[in-house]
Amino acid sequence: MTTTAAVIETATTRDANVLLHEEAKRFTPGGVQTAIRIADPPLCIRKAQGAYLWDENGKRYIDYHAAFAPIILGHCYPAVVERVIETIRQTDLYGVTTTYLEVELAKKIVEHVPSIEQVLLCCTGSEATFHTVRLSRAVTGRRKIIKFQGCYHGWFDYVLRNVISAPDVVNKWDPGSAGMLREAVEHTIVCRFNDLDSVEQAVRDNPGDVAGIILEPIPHNVGCILPDQSFLEGLRAICDREDIVLVFDEVITGFRHNIGGYQAICGVTPDLTAMGKAIANGFPIAAIGGKRELMQRFNTRVGGDVFFSGTFNGHSSCVAAALATIECLATRDVHGHIFRLGERMRDGLGSIVKRNGYPCTVAGFGSVYTLYFMSERPVKNYDALLDNDKAMYVRYRQELVKRGVFEIPMNLKRNHISYSHTEADIDLSLEAAEDALQATFAARAAKKI
Numbered sequence: 001m002t003t004t005a006a007v008i009e010t011a012t013t014r015d016a017n018v019l020l021h022e023e024a025k026r027f028t029p030g031g032v033q034t035a036i037r038i039a040d041p042p043l044c045i046r047k048a049q050g051a052y053l054w055d056e057n058g059k060r061y062i063d064y065h066a067a068f069a070p071i072i073l074g075h076c077y078p079a080v081v082e083r084v085i086e087t088i089r090q091t092d093l094y095g096v097t098t099t100y101l102e103v104e105l106a107k108k109i110v111e112h113v114p115s116i117e118q119v120l121l122c123c124t125g126s127e128a129t130f131h132t133v134r135l136s137r138a139v140t141g142r143r144k145i146i147k148f149q150g151c152y153h154g155w156f157d158y159v160l161r162n163v164i165s166a167p168d169v170v171n172k173w174d175p176g177s178a179g180m181l182r183e184a185v186e187h188t189i190v191c192r193f194n195d196l197d198s199v200e201q202a203v204r205d206n207p208g209d210v211a212g213i214i215l216e217p218i219p220h221n222v223g224c225i226l227p228d229q230s231f232l233e234g235l236r237a238i239c240d241r242e243d244i245v246l247v248f249d250e251v252i253t254g255f256r257h258n259i260g261g262y263q264a265i266c267g268v269t270p271d272l273t274a275m276g277k278a279i280a281n282g283f284p285i286a287a288i289g290g291k292r293e294l295m296q297r298f299n300t301r302v303g304g305d306v307f308f309s310g311t312f313n314g315h316s317s318c319v320a321a322a323l324a325t326i327e328c329l330a331t332r333d334v335h336g337h338i339f340r341l342g343e344r345m346r347d348g349l350g351s352i353v354k355r356n357g358y359p360c361t362v363a364g365f366g367s368v369y370t371l372y373f374m375s376e377r378p379v380k381n382y383d384a385l386l387d388n389d390k391a392m393y394v395r396y397r398q399e400l401v402k403r404g405v406f407e408i409p410m411n412l413k414r415n416h417i418s419y420s421h422t423e424a425d426i427d428l429s430l431e432a433a434e435d436a437l438q439a440t441f442a443a444r445a446a447k448k449i
């Protein structure tokens with residue numbers, strides 16, 4: 001059997017990324033560990049530091065993918081890595097009672113996130129959102145959940161529907177996977193984002209049966225859709241009126257847009273919050289938090305009746321990473337820096353688009369940005385994105401990758417700026433963007449896409 005090292009060694013005449021991916025495919029279906037890591041062409045990262053990645057060929061990229069959002073400080077960020085190493089030299093995982101690290105992290109989350117009075121740690125965003133759904137059903141004794149077209153909340157049956165839907169199934173029947181339980185999908189109702197009437201209608205159609213409303217306060221799983229303040233406030237009012245649990249899925253927005261999550265920016269407080277990703281700058285940890293009276297239902301408390309468990313919950317490496325990350329967010333001008341660079345990137349892209357008369361829409365918030373391939377317009381919900389040209393979106397990003405700027409070549413995916421990016425990185429990326437846009441529109445003119 002050829003070893004991976006040997007494959008790389010012999011890759012001088014062929015692309016080492018392709019060779020490694022080919023070898024991976026022999027042992028793993030598709031050769032990737034997550035469906036949305038499929039990239040064309042394949043890109044296998046050998047090392048990373050700060051704002052940069054290096055692939056198996058040794059080529060450098062300015063990274064805006066940020067592993068789908070966790071990397072907020074920069075890759076292998078010294079303050080985080082050092083804290084993790086120092087911690088795991090003396091403590092790891094015990095599976096009994098608690099640790100001083102877990103207590104410290106819980107205190108920090110409660111201190112910073114406005115709506116959170118108590119918190120539980122888990123390992124992934126999907127686990128966190130799963131528990132918000134189960135808890136919502138337990139406390140209300142109801143069955144149905146409302147979600148929004150375009151929002152992603154994880155891979156389990158209750159919520160995996162209507163994320164990036166084909167035009168004919170927008171807001172309709174669009175389960176995300178084979179093997180899902182029909183009843184689970186049916187018990188999740190899909191509404192239009194920024195459309196309170198659609199929510200009122202769903203509540204009327206299911207009297208006394210809506211347990212929870214879950215949303216990404218900014219739906220970043222389709223790029224960036226900004227919420228109307230009146231929409232968020234309206235959801236809060238509906239939930240108060242109908243005794244429905246309001247859940248903010250802040251897995252992307254939490255810590256990235258503000259140390260207190262988007263709720264600290266918009267001033268609307270959910271009953272439950274799911275968090276993950278940027279909380280630990282890339283280490284696998286997530287959290288569910290909320291009102292004490294709701295959280296008290298979990299059976300981590302003697303007498304609680306909502307099951308909560310996980311062998312790896314609170315692993316010291318991840319808790320240490322989260323503590324170090326939160327410390328950086330609290331003591332350095334991380335958000336000021338990444339918001340300034342985000343604005344520089346969006347302004348720069350806007351100028352390029354305008355100067356060249358390209359039919360594109362720049363979108364984003366804070367450190368997040370993207371470029372849709374459709375004429376400029378406000379994006380209020382997923383319907384507006386149906387005009388986005390998917391082939392151009394992907395091709396443009398492939399052109400960027402060729403030019404050493406990594407935005408994952410996948411439709412509607414967003415980009416993230418970290419504390420390690422500099423103004424020079426943004427300016428270099430904007431030069432590459434102008435060039436990549438020219439190549440993309442030239443390919444379209446030549447009918448190659």
Ligand SMILES: Cc1ncc(COP(=O)(O)O)c(C=O)c1O
Nearest residue numbers: 124125126152153154249251252
């Ligand atoms: C908003 C949101 N919620 C939940 C999840 C699920 O998180 P995980 O992939 O860690 O399970 C994601 C993942 O992308 C997400 O973007």
